[in-house]
Amino acid sequence: MPRSLRSQPGHGIVALGAVSMADFNASSIPSSTFYLTGIPGYEAIHHWISIPFCILYFIGIVGNCTILHVIRTDPSLHEPMYYFLAMLSFADMGMSLPTLISVLQVLWSISREIEFNTCVIQMFLIHSFSFTESGVLLAMAFDRYVAICHPLRYATILTPQRIARIGIFAVFRSSLPVIPLMIRLTYFPFCHSRVLSHSYCLHQDVIRLVCADTKFNFIYGFVLVTLFWGCDSLGILVSYIFILHSVLNIASWEERLKALNTCASHICAVLILYVPMIGLSIVHRFAKHVSPLVHVLMAHIYLLIPPVLNPIIYSVKNKKIHRGIIHLITPKGMPSSLR
Template identity: 75%
Template structure:
């Protein structure tokens, strides 16, 4: 499967990797992946349905939550076809063009999720620090603009990397180390000067994830300052409790993301299983856990989920 001769990018075919050393168990390994995808899709679709149908949730906080659910679904579904093609032994091949599109979508939606979490932090800041102006500041029109800006801000910076990849040639092994395509995985196979991709990629990561994480941190500094000025202990706890779900969402996105970056850059010679585990955690933890966290921690969403379950049970009983 390795290519001995140099080939241009547009004519290249890459080979995806499953779980090294566990190839004979791939069909069994696909079962928990199916379960996780089912949980993630069901949870995020439920959140979207509840926010859409419950008029009490037509508020900025829940609009941003709907954006988060859409982004989670897109980020997890993008690599799904190639993952199951490998695990079900259908095919390990992926053309360069498909690989680049997949890489673009995965990175775009991961950056978009970070931007949405920043928007949710600003939402919490306005709700706690300027509660009387909450509805007038975060209007539906502004929220729609924030969503569009988050997507464009995440996608446009990736275009120079895609253009650069099209001019590469690949004379090393064409075997990728994951079941889907990542930029850092593709460029290590190129027999070309990849310094631009490495440096520009680090700049994009620093500008997007770095600025988002800094914005979230600053928002919570102001939030904490306002909360500490609340006289009653119950009031302080109530204000902080409205941020708990968001803080958990931030952690479950950034921790696997940072872990994957560290593994790729500083643990290149570690076990392939570590790389595979971190890569799948990066894409599947957020979509699976975010709906669960918001269903547990947010009273309105929890009530909506219980109402949805009870109405379905009632419908099945009548049938």
């Protein structure tokens, strides 16, 4: 095996294996491209591994498109809660779709190379939309707080204009701070192996191939993660402290459970995003010597699980969304009592 394909100490690069890479020459990789590994150690069965990936991508795309369509076409869902849910579905698709082509190309053995500019755009979209999703979850927590703690002022506080401003702010707040990180990356020299240890581009993975001082990217990236995830999670926690305080003042247990049940889907969505996100950050920053397979699995869980599970959770837990989906898939001539 060429030396440049071996694992570089301290850089977490995956050895590709002699079975599927026997004919690959590292020196043949153009200086403007990276080489995507895929699933390390399982290159021989990538075609089989692609089946669950295709299923997950299909469920995520169809599920989120269905949520968006139901909210758009059902007038009863034109409420603040469902506008935020539409933003969540949009962010979910923004996280997963940029990687669809590169992941399937690697698993189907069509191409393992990715242009540097394409890689930068992919990283920008993944990180921007993940921060956007975090911001949307914070807005949804505020929505639940207003609905439970100030129900009489709900419509006056969360007006359509204010919701639109929140959505626009979430997008710009998440995308603009990521730009300096990507611009800085374009000026770095890459003199180590150009082999990435995933089937798509992550900043944490690409930065390990740089043979220059990456202190700015490391510190700036850490500050971004801390500010976005830290502040958003803290805001969500504070919202639920106020919600619990308000719910405990309700005399009836039945009404308490009814109020908390409206938050169940949101709590699940928060856990689905934050648990893989925190796990991936910990693995990349503090567990560099664990198996490369762990890095890859965590990266794909972070990428695919939220877009797949969020539509399912909201379809099951939210009665209006559930009815809207049933109405969408039921033949129009069928009596409403049978729907």
